[in-house]
Amino acid sequence: MSDRNIEIRRIIDTYTNNWNDYDFKNISWHSSISEGKATIAEIIGHLLNWDQYLIANVIP
DSSP states (O other), rough: OOOHHHHHHHHHHHHHHHHTTTTTTOOOOOOSSSSTSSSSHHHHHHHHHHHHHIIIIIOO
16 A cells, blocks of 8 residues: 555544544434435445445455
8 A cells, every 4th residue: 555545544544433433323313414314324334435435345
């Protein structure tokens, strides 16, 4: 893996790990952020899938 890819992977890992300590207890996962918009769960799920795709397919 190139130095650039290692740095990109480090940045993604740092960003992802920031969510580990977040307190989601007061969030309604299935409420939309605005009428007719995606729910919080849908947004987080999309970001998670995108991160996994980048780590598995783009960075290596």
